[in-house]
Amino acid sequence: MSALAAVRTAVRNFLASIEVPGEVCVAVSGGADSVALAAATAYVARSRGFRTRALVIDHGLQDGSADVAAEAAAVVQKLGVEVAEVRAVDVASEGGPEAAARTARYRALREALSDSEGLVLLGHTLDDQAETVLLGLGRGSGPRSLAGMRSYDPPWGRPLLGVTRAQTQGACVELGVQPWQDPHNADPRFTRVRLRGEVLPLLEDVLAGGVAPALARTAAQLRDDTEALDTLAARVHERAERAGELETTVLAAEPAALRRRVLRRWLLDSGVRELTDAHLRSVDALVARWRGQGGVWLPGNLEARRCHGRLSLAGPQPEPTTRGE
Structure with missing residues (x-):
């Protein structure tokens, strides 16, 4: 040809x-x-x-x-x-x-x-x-x-x-x-x-x-695997999502590959930009290695927090105001 x-x-x-x-x-x-x-x-x-x-x-x-x-x-x-x-x-x-x-x-x-x-x-x-x-x-x-x-x-x-x-x-x-x-x-x-x-x-x-x-064949094979995992992660996301927050008990029961895909989608959809692997793993620790630790600060001045078994995302708290005497 x-x-x-x-x-x-x-x-x-x-x-x-x-x-x-x-x-x-x-x-x-x-x-x-x-x-x-x-x-x-x-x-x-x-x-x-x-x-x-x-x-x-x-x-x-x-x-x-x-x-x-x-x-x-x-x-x-x-x-x-x-x-x-x-x-x-x-x-x-x-x-x-x-x-x-x-x-x-x-x-x-x-x-x-x-x-x-x-x-x-x-x-x-x-x-x-x-x-x-x-x-x-x-x-x-x-x-x-x-x-x-x-x-x-x-x-x-x-x-x-x-x-x-x-x-x-x-x-x-x-x-x-x-x-x-x-x-x-x-x-x-x-x-x-x-x-x-x-x-x-x-x-x-x-x-x-x-x-x-x-290398092109490797890309095609990985793309098939990635799309399959993304499909499964979407189903987990649907089960875990509650009014913009995520149920940690649902996520904790899933393998890391699915759990992190759910977290990645949730963070990106919530407005987090320039998300790195280090950011993602730190947020994942709020689920998989929970020891009562504080939240994780993310690009855009956002913080991922765990409270009452749910993950939420919020901006910085406003500074408290003081009344003049």
């Missing part, structure tokens, strides 16, 4: 597995992955009858970025995409350049959707999935991170998670287009670039090849 055929097959199979809206958007950077994805989506649309729209995000982080975005829009329209629009975004300085650009990009893509049932296809490949798993492993982020990216996480769709970067590049050659080469993708200041250019090639050499597909 040719590289272009492989990309088209991946897109066709993905869209056959979901309910496709009347319009399918494709996030386009101008690189090989997104250009090949946009071309394949337009190709499939001709037989499926849905509209296609390319969303080109101009991050404004490099000189000439507006010209690059305009060229990317023109290229995908020549390849059959019906509408291509450029959206400029402001990238904040907090959180590092990669994270800030990603946050701005996803916000712009979501805002571009015409309705809540919209779909945006992203050009993440098998290689990107392998890099994501390695990053999660190196950072000790746990099984949720090692499970990698989901192929369908509305409104996001990732049809190319089984397609390699070499195949998207080959597809562009077959299409007769020269994709944009982002200089950031060769900048060793970025962690992903060093993973891509140094770590993965070394692993491929030491382990005699096949590392990227193996």
Whole structure:
């Protein structure tokens, strides 16, 4: 099978597995992955009858970025995409350049959707999935991170998670287009670039090849396990929840893997942000290792407390006022 055929097959199979809206958007950077994805989506649309729209995000982080975005829009329209629009975004300085650009990009893509049932296809490949798993492993982020990216996480769709970067590049050659080469993708200041250019090639050499597909398979297996545990945890949460609080007797009877998933969901739903594993384990100790200890302070100036057999979450108590004589 040719590289272009492989990309088209991946897109066709993905869209056959979901309910496709009347319009399918494709996030386009101008690189090989997104250009090949946009071309394949337009190709499939001709037989499926849905509209296609390319969303080109101009991050404004490099000189000439507006010209690059305009060229990317023109290229995908020549390849059959019906509408291509450029959206400029402001990238904040907090959180590092990669994270800030990603946050701005996803916000712009979501805002571009015409309705809540919209779909945006992203050009993440098998290689990107392998890099994501390695990053999660190196950072000790746990099984949720090692499970990698989901192929369908509305409104996001990732049809190319089984397609390699070499195949998207080959597809562009077959299409007769020269994709944009982002200089950031060769900048060793970025962690992903060093993973891509140094770590993965070394692993491929030491382990005699096949590392990227193996990491992607590991992600798929962990994702199945994680989703199964999340389903079970949702049932425990339903039994434990009482008006926004959690019954500790219900939680204490469950294995740690389920108990912590319930606590994680409860804390996130209650407004806790930047939740770490250390935070989660400290709150879990209020259930599994209860010795009458005090509450656990969490990001957002919130405190998880145990009282009368229930966990609750509250902000700081107001300072007592004194009356003047």
